[in-house]
Amino acid sequence: MQIKGNTFIVTGGASGLGEGTVHELVRLGANVSVAALSKTLGDNAFYPGPVDITSEDAVKSAVAATIKRFGKLSGVINLGGVLKIARVRLP
Structure with a gap:
């Protein structure tokens, strides 16, 4: 698939793997819309507002x-x- 010039929505794009994906897609010339609860920092990605998926x-x-x-x-x-990270307690 051609990335440059195509438009993608990335859910969870404000942090972690999603944020890394946003950065890479923008680097490759894609139009990116970040569907997340908070706005991603940096890049030229479009943020349509808080999105609860x-x-x-x-x-x-x-x-x-x-x-x-x-x-x-x-x-x-x-x-x-x-x-969510939690400690597992064994009996």
Whole structure:
């Protein structure tokens, strides 16, 4: 797939693997829309506002805002989620 000039939504793009993916897509010349609860720092990625990916309406709104901004959508990279680290206690 051609990356340069294509438009992608990256869920979870504000941190971790998602943020790294946003940086790389921008570096390769893609239009990137970051669907996350908080805004990513740096890059020239589009942030359509806070997006809770567990809400169908929020996702539809983010897709609509992305298409309005870039005129098309080529793909979605789903990296959204929350990692909770906890100590496991064995009996």
